Amino acid sequence: MLRLRDSSSLASVEAWKRQGASELLAPAPIALKVDAMLPGASIVRRVRLEPGLYVVLCLVPQGRGADGAIVDHAHLGMQQTFVVSP
Numbered sequence: 001m002l003r004l005r006d007s008s009s010l011a012s013v014e015a016w017k018r019q020g021a022s023e024l025l026a027p028a029p030i031a032l033k034v035d036a037m038l039p040g041a042s043i044v045r046r047v048r049l050e051p052g053l054y055v056v057l058c059l060v061p062q063g064r065g066a067d068g069a070i071v072d073h074a075h076l077g078m079q080q081t082f083v084v085s086p
């Protein structure tokens with residue numbers, strides 16, 4: 001989960017994902033990270049988030065697309081933006 005500066009930051013998140021989503025090159029602060037889990041597993045995390053815009057996404061790789069770019073679960077729909085209000 002990344003905390004975005006504004007909605008225009010989503011474009012840099014998309015570019016980051018296409019380049020392999022290295023944690024070191026994250027385009028925004030990582031607000032929460034969960035390592036890969038086994039299918040069917042679940043986890044509960046309680047976090048206190050500062051007000052702002054966030055994107056939560058799953059970066060588990062699913063293969064490569066026709067153009068050779070990495071396809072991850074986020075590309076398949078496991079991505080959502082949300083706002084934390086003050």
Ligand SMILES: [Cu+2]
Nearest residue numbers: 058060073078
């Ligand atoms: Cu996933």
